[in-house]
Amino acid sequence: MALKLLRPDGVKDWLLRRYAKQHRSWFDGGGEWPLAVPLGSPTERDVIDDIVMVRAWVDSWAGWRGVGALQTVDRKWPRMGSQTLPVALSFAGPSEIAVWCGQESSWGRARKRADVLLMRWPQVVNGGLGRFFDLLADYHDNDFERLLAVLSWALSNPASGLYMRQLPIVGVDTKWLERRTTVVAELLTRIRAENSVGSDMHETLGLRKVPHRIRMRILCPQLRSCVGGLSDIEAPLNELSALNIHPQIVLVVENLESGIALPDMQGVVAVMGLGKAVGVLARLPWVYGRPAYYWGDIDTQGLSILSLARAIFPALVSIMMDVATLLQFKELAVDEPAQVSSVLENLTSDEQALYEGLRNGTWGPRLRLEQERLPWHYVLKSLTDISKVLTP
Structure with a gap:
């Protein structure tokens, strides 16, 4: 094994690594002090084999005046005679090490x-x-x-x-x-x-939160009459929870623009743009017991939100979020910047297969088919199918 002798620059490298890992612990009083950095312990044989290297090492510590206490030892060898060698550099506390690391001011x-x-x-x-x-x-x-x-x-x-x-x-x-x-x-x-x-x-x-606001659209003309004819409403959650409306269908739409573009639909209320805050729907009493649908992007983020929504609506049905839709309009897909990697517990087997396929790049790397990019005639047909099934 090669002889390891630390010169001042080697000590600095050693201290930089130690400081990076332990300075927070030291700040809290951790560590054992004084801390001694071993500089090396050459034998007489080492000196004879490479006297130039050993001499350069001894000279690098000669007349040491820097921060830290230099410890030396006297050796008396049969062939080389008496020698004084550096053995360790000792530091009283982390502030001395900070000087070596250029962190004295910090x-x-x-x-x-x-x-x-x-x-x-x-x-x-x-x-x-x-x-x-x-x-x-x-x-x-x-x-x-x-x-x-x-x-x-x-x-x-x-x-x-x-x-x-x-x-x-x-x-x-x-x-x-x-x-x-x-x-x-x-x-x-x-x-x-x-x-x-x-x-x-x-x-x-001890502060008050700004009330969480929800934007929703009442797509049913009859339901609009219960709220003074309003069709597009954004209000604090507690105010919306007090509405006296009884929708036949609750449609949760991931993106705001898609929700705004929705046509009138008998018995339907659409809640839009909640993203991962979809859990707030649990605080709207008039959504309970209603058939619920979710429409979002075909990507791992959209499926993650779908999983969160199904925790509130166990019978929630996803629409236009399947492999067939992805493959039919794949040319409209873009890249998903950051994919979800966690386990999603509330997906159906078909949704889980879609999720795994997106993560594994089955149909292409990092695919995202945004809901707004779907042809509108395809969207309207899917929404019409919902109305036919659920509206009395």
Whole structure:
């Protein structure tokens, strides 16, 4: 095995790798200190075999004045006589390693800001601040001051009931907070000594959510008379849930444009553009017990939403989302940028076969047939077939 002797540049490479992996743990007080980096331990035989290399190694550490304590050892060999050799470079703590890694400023800034947090809220140390190292090290001074201001205000107003845009915090605008809600919520959880971060960031911050709005079209002229003749409605979910309507069919349409283009259909209400938020339909009492259909894109994302929708409507039937439709209009397909890879539990066997085929590239790589691209005469025929089957 080749003799391994570390010169200063080799030590730096070693420290860079160690720092990248462990600096967050070190920030929380982890690691064993002092940390000694072995520089090598040549034998007399090694020196005799390659005295030039060993001498260059010894010279690289001669008169060492850098950060870290150089440890040496005296060797007395029969042939080479007495020699003083470097054996290790010892570091008292992570701040010294940060110097070697060119991270002295970042480490110092993070340490200083952590001290500010700990001085104000000593309990924040629970669980450590290492996971927030990048924030503490890289935030602009103004952003760190904004963070402190938001934390202070939220702690003083744990249940304000305000909307995010209403927060009276100097220098903090909505976009700034929206990009940092997770960080703020996690730090608040630490300061409050709670066990875990709530799944609802608004609840954690004591804020009111902007009401979820749903857009729907009442395609049936008779049903429209129950809502003052309106056919295209967008309103908060709780208001729509109070509607006194009794559709014969609920049609869930993935994309807004497709829903807007739908013709009048007897007994049909179409809900559109929900995407993966399709679960909110469970809060509309007038959809229960109604025959339900889903029409979305033929791609893995569309089938994923279909699976979510069927969790609410177990008897949900998909339309125009099958292999036959894909193959008939394959020339209109485009690429799906990012395919779903998870297991979809609520698909029929035919839908599952379509899903697996799309993922495996059976009919071409990453195919997506968007519902808007289907010829309209084909769409109208499929919708007419639904009306014939379900309308008394």
